[in-house]
Amino acid sequence: MKQLVEKHPLAIRWFHWVNFPVLSLMIWSGLWIYWANDVYRIGWGHTTLFKFFPQSFNDALHLDHKLAQGMSWHFVLMWVFFGNGVLYVLYTIISGEWRYLLPTRHSFREAVLVTLHDLGLYKKPLPVRKFNGAQQIAYTSVILMGLGSVLTGLAIYKPVQFGWLTQALGGYEFARIIHFVLTLGYVLFFIVHIAQVVRAGWNNFRAMVAGFEVEEINPATHEIVAGPTSLPAADASLSSK
């Protein structure tokens, strides 16, 4: 029989959906700022494999000549990005959600299996848990990346008053590079995240909006018998009876 199973607490859903537009606008305004000194590339010597960013990219998105506007939006929205991130971390600590989110010593092996499974190279079913090892690593990493963006951002925003931080991050120019690379990291995260959400299907996506999943429960044992994702291991409210 089918049953509703709670998955994402309301607070986490809010943090998630506030972060999405705010981080998008941070990246967008960041592109306006970056345009004014768009020197990064992948290559060596005089060989350039890829330039950040090609002229066509700047033209298509109209990124040019918006440095002042970009900086003003960046230095306003940074507060929202930072505040939302701090509240999220505090919430996960106080509520105990961190137990599902932090990787354990098994997560790395599991992450390899999940990756192989998603590539169709590993056929056995994956462990049934709220977040698998790959998710734990991804969701924890992206928070650390957020911290990295705040710290490198501060290091290039106030390189004299936070000179110790700027020096610790390799100096003014290197901190700017880290800040940029972290942004590329968010874009990569976003691409994989969207692909996985599409794969996982409606039940999983709806949980990030409405909070619950509909699961098939064995009426005799009350154990979950099917579902794209399932109860967290530590949540014994259904299975322990």
Add this chain to the structure above:
Amino acid sequence: MTEPIRTPDPLTPKPRQQSEAAVLADARRRSRRSFIGLGLASLAGLGGWRWLLSRPDDAGIPHPLRQVLDANGRLSRAYFKETRLAPEFARSRARTPRENGDVGLDSELDADAWRLRVQAYGTGKLQEFTLADIKALPKVEMTTELKCIEGWSVVVHWAGARLSDFLARYPLATRNGRPADPLHPPADLAPYVGMLTPDEQYYVGLDMASALHPQTLLCYEMNGQPLTPGHGAPLRLVTPLKYGIKHLKRIGTIAFADTRPKDYWAELGYDWDAGH
């Protein structure tokens, strides 16, 4: 195992005896409510965004954004300490920076006729100085990073007189003519200083704490050579506490003020503080 007594809570699973149809109806109801909620929240966010963009322009950006930038500046000034120095580099790393701005440098420079005009705080009396007067002050050299607001930076070796030494020798920044000691600023010290090119086409404003910082120089040499006209001869401002846009070239006038002096780039959407 005994089950702890639960109080009814909408977030805990429904009683098991519920029929499948009832479960699915419940799911539909909760989904509908949540998606409508997300939709309304998105509309509210979009509305807030459009409202922000519709606010009156305040020097190139919507007024609320300007207010946040100014609040950031106040926070930054509260944290500011004059003992925190910009890092210095080996002199061998010094390079010639790009000439990245010529506003205010249109006219031919007549080096002999040039005078630094300083308007005393309070009285408003003008006093003139020659380059020799500035060079008579202790010469300070430093190799620091010049950071452009565009995002690039370059290490440059500068030499000149500290603005704080100048204002200690010529106490023009206080109402009663006392020297302005950066560590113990007198109560009647001007809160702001403004600088203009001789033709008044380019102008910057500084808070007094940045102006009195030991690395803020009235600079006359770059990389061991007298300044070229393109780099601000005969005298320019150099301060690693601020982006290059504040490093006014060819200083004509220095004046003190109770409110933020006008600033060329701050009028075009940039942060007035533009500082580090």
